[in-house]
Amino acid sequence: MTLPENxxxxxxxxxxxxxxxxxLDDRAGLPDLQTRLxxxxxxxxxxxxxxxxxxxxxxxxxxxxxxxxxxxxRIEAACVxxxxxxxx
Amino acid sequence: xxxxxxxxxxxxxxxLALVGNPNxxxxxxxxxxxxxxxxxxxxxxxxxxxxxxWLRTPAGRRLxxxxxxxxxxxxxxxxxxQVTCDVLAGRLPGERRPDLVLAVVDxxxxxxxxxxxxGLRRLGLPLVVVLNMTDIARARGVDVDVEALSRALGxxxxxxxxxxxxxxxxxxSLLDAALPSAPPAASAGSVAxxxxxxxxxxxxxxxxxxxxxxxxxxxxxxxxxxLVGPLLLFALLFLIFQAVFAWAEAPMGWIESATAxxxxxxxxxxxxxxxxxxxxDGLIAGLGGVLVFLPQIVILFFFILVLEESGYLPRxxxxxxxxxxxxxxxxxxxxxxxxxxxxxxxGIMATRTIQNPRDRWVTIMIAPLMTCSAxxxxxxxxxxxxxxxxxxxxxxxxxxxxLFALYLAGxxxxxxxxxxxxxxxxxxxxxxxxMELPDYHWPSLRNLAIGLWQRVLIFLQRVGGIILALTVxxxxxxxxxxxxxxxxxxxxxxxxxxxxxxxxLPLFEPIGFNWQIAVALVPGMAAREVAVSALGTVYALSAxxxxxxxxxxPLIVAGWSLPTALSLLAWYVxxxxxxxxxxxxxxxxxxxxxxxxxxxxxxxxxxxASFVTYRIALACCP
Numbered sequence: 001m002t003l004p005e006n007x008x009x010x011x012x013x014x015x016x017x018x019x020x021x022x023x024l025d026d027r028a029g030l031p032d033l034q035t036r037l038x039x040x041x042x043x044x045x046x047x048x049x050x051x052x053x054x055x056x057x058x059x060x061x062x063x064x065x066x067x068x069x070x071x072x073x074r075i076e077a078a079c080v081x082x083x084x085x086x087x088x
Numbered sequence: 089x090x091x092x093x094x095x096x097x098x099x100x101x102x103x104l105a106l107v108g109n110p111n112x113x114x115x116x117x118x119x120x121x122x123x124x125x126x127x128x129x130x131x132x133x134x135x136x137x138x139x140x141x142w143l144r145t146p147a148g149r150r151l152x153x154x155x156x157x158x159x160x161x162x163x164x165x166x167x168x169x170q171v172t173c174d175v176l177a178g179r180l181p182g183e184r185r186p187d188l189v190l191a192v193v194d195x196x197x198x199x200x201x202x203x204x205x206x207g208l209r210r211l212g213l214p215l216v217v218v219l220n221m222t223d224i225a226r227a228r229g230v231d232v233d234v235e236a237l238s239r240a241l242g243x244x245x246x247x248x249x250x251x252x253x254x255x256x257x258x259x260x261s262l263l264d265a266a267l268p269s270a271p272p273a274a275s276a277g278s279v280a281x282x283x284x285x286x287x288x289x290x291x292x293x294x295x296x297x298x299x300x301x302x303x304x305x306x307x308x309x310x311x312x313x314x315l316v317g318p319l320l321l322f323a324l325l326f327l328i329f330q331a332v333f334a335w336a337e338a339p340m341g342w343i344e345s346a347t348a349x350x351x352x353x354x355x356x357x358x359x360x361x362x363x364x365x366x367x368x369d370g371l372i373a374g375l376g377g378v379l380v381f382l383p384q385i386v387i388l389f390f391f392i393l394v395l396e397e398s399g400y401l402p403r404x405x406x407x408x409x410x411x412x413x414x415x416x417x418x419x420x421x422x423x424x425x426x427x428x429x430x431x432x433x434x435g436i437m438a439t440r441t442i443q444n445p446r447d448r449w450v451t452i453m454i455a456p457l458m459t460c461s462a463x464x465x466x467x468x469x470x471x472x473x474x475x476x477x478x479x480x481x482x483x484x485x486x487x488x489x490x491l492f493a494l495y496l497a498g499x500x501x502x503x504x505x506x507x508x509x510x511x512x513x514x515x516x517x518x519x520x521x522x523m524e525l526p527d528y529h530w531p532s533l534r535n536l537a538i539g540l541w542q543r544v545l546i547f548l549q550r551v552g553g554i555i556l557a558l559t560v561x562x563x564x565x566x567x568x569x570x571x572x573x574x575x576x577x578x579x580x581x582x583x584x585x586x587x588x589x590x591x592x593l594p595l596f597e598p599i600g601f602n603w604q605i606a607v608a609l610v611p612g613m614a615a616r617e618v619a620v621s622a623l624g625t626v627y628a629l630s631a632x633x634x635x636x637x638x639x640x641x642p643l644i645v646a647g648w649s650l651p652t653a654l655s656l657l658a659w660y661v662x663x664x665x666x667x668x669x670x671x672x673x674x675x676x677x678x679x680x681x682x683x684x685x686x687x688x689x690x691x692x693x694x695x696x697a698s699f700v701t702y703r704i705a706l707a708c709c710p
């Protein structure tokens with residue numbers, strides 16, 4: 001699925017760049033992931049930022065959402081659609 | 089059981105249930121409320137840890153407190169969360185529904201945690217919100233207006249500092265007041281509605297912008313650094329194993345002297361005979377040989393508890409996630425596997441947080457390869473006896489180095505087994521991580537002390553229970569039937585145990601074990617550390633009547649070759665199973681195939697490793 005021009009997947013977001021959650025996608029093989037991400041605060045309009053990435057391979061991602069930090073694998077972060085947050 | 093119908097609800101004290109997100113300081117609050125009045129067990133039918141305690145309010149009312157497993161929501165994702173939801177709904181057989189729910193909320197994580205509170209409010213149970221970690225929140229400029237929050241939520245709110253004595257005084261006095269009336273029960277709301285409602289409340293209270301924990305961010309820049317992070321983790325684990333040996337030396341000496349004194353005293357007081365043999369050879373030599381490892385177990389648990397309490401453990405899982413993913417495991421498997429260093433049983437139980445069934449199965453299969461603390465007595469005995477206590481390569485203790493190598497051998501083989509299982513398994517699965525990295529905080533001394541005390545108690549109960557029983561049984565087998573007067577060898581060789589040892593010898597001789605070791609391995613199946621007490625008993629009875637209860641170390645140094653000792657060390661890296669681990673695996677996987685496969689493959693690995701070690705050692709140092 002291609003994304004609108006200004007959107008990207010959280011897994012592709014630049015480390016340290018302030019983003020905002022646009023929406024969540026379902027993903028085959030990961031049932032309930034969307035619900036769980038929502039419960040943890042990945043809601044439309046919420047500021048989000050990739051704090052750092054593990055090595056090698058840029059995985060896993062440490063993601064700041066609200067006041068919390070979560071570790072996600074790339075495949076999980078790819079379910080979150082984000083856009084750059086301006087004025088942050 | 090009485091046949092009369094008794095209304096037990098009138099007799100039992102009212103029950104409070106602590107509910108909250110993981111890492112909200114719930115267990116610290118539980119410790120503060122109940123102190124040492126705690127009982128740790130399992131929920132009926134499931135292996136979820138059940139922690140209950142009781143407290144007395146300032147007015148003298150006795151209340152039961154249940155520490156429910158942490159959960160992010162009331163839509164359960166794991167067996168742990170299922171228990172919490174079922175207890176709250178009054179659905180779990182054998183559990184009464186709590187009379188009052190204490191929703192524990194980390195004041196620095198209000199947004200996420202208040203959404204759970206909204207869910208709890210719909211249960212139709214009396215509810216009090218306990219705003220925890222208010223000291224940390226205030227230090228970060230988050231000052232919560234408790235009154236306003238209480239008005240907004242429509243339930244009582246009290247603020248606590250669970251890591252400080254007296255930090256729950258407000259809660260205690262609230263518990264003496266009448267129960268708050270229950271909010272009306274309602275059906276589950278949507279995540280989006282709850283999200284908006286919490287956002288509105290926080291905006292009204294001026295709490296919608298909570299700064300991140302600056303120290304955590306600074307620390308993570310180093311501790312999660314792609315290069316420095318893993319190096320620090322490795323150094324930390326290395327230090328822990330050095331400390332296990334270096335710090336335990338003195339207290340182990342005291343326990344040894346006390347055991348020897350006691351053995352001597354019994355030998356002097358009692359006349360030569362069966363009773364003296366049972367006490368001195370069976371009980372004192374056997375149990376003393378295990379008790380001596382208590383200091384090392386305490387030190388190991390101390391470090392595991394500190395890592396757990398401080399919030400570092402999930403970081404270690406983060407650092408190792410790639411490595412774990414490479415062999416087909418979830419990074420989440422790290423925490424169960426690390427717990428397995430203490431004991432495989434809680435480790436296997438902790439795999440319930442892994443959602444993918446196949447990931448979970450692989451993690452269970454390799455959990456026993458993590459060197460559990462029950463193996464520590466065996467390692468410590470053999471290392472102490474056969475590895476010289478000197479410093480090598482710039483001040484490193486050789487004994488600690490060998491211990492580290494043994495732990496490493498377990499880890500490396502676990503990686504290989506997991507990799508093999510991945511190759512044999514299907515390819516179409518997704519691995520998930522999704523794990524919170526909580527803010528760092530100083531572990532509280534009280535929580536460390538209570539946690540350590542519970543572990544010590546479990547160890548002592550094992551020493552007093554299964555180890556005691558097996559020691560007496562082994563003493564019996566090793567003492568009867570008594571040898572006739574004209575029997576040439578030591579009397580034990582004539583006994584049941586001696587015959588069993590000689591019967592098993594052809595199986596174990598190729599890997600360098602003598603018949604005494606073969607005898608000790610049999611009760612060692614029930615609990616690994618029993619092997620040490622068994623060796624103590626076997627050798628005490630092999631000796632002449634005069635030097636009973638003598639320390640085991642000089643006896644085995646005289647009796648075994650270095651290749652035999654190394655071979656036994658290699659054997660215990662894989663140590664075919666304690667029965668309680670196999671029983672736990674059966675319960676957790678719901679069948680016999682997993683425990684049987686596990687026992688089989690561990691036995692094969694142990695035998696192969698010992699064989700190779702023995703042959704190489706023989707060739708190198710004949």
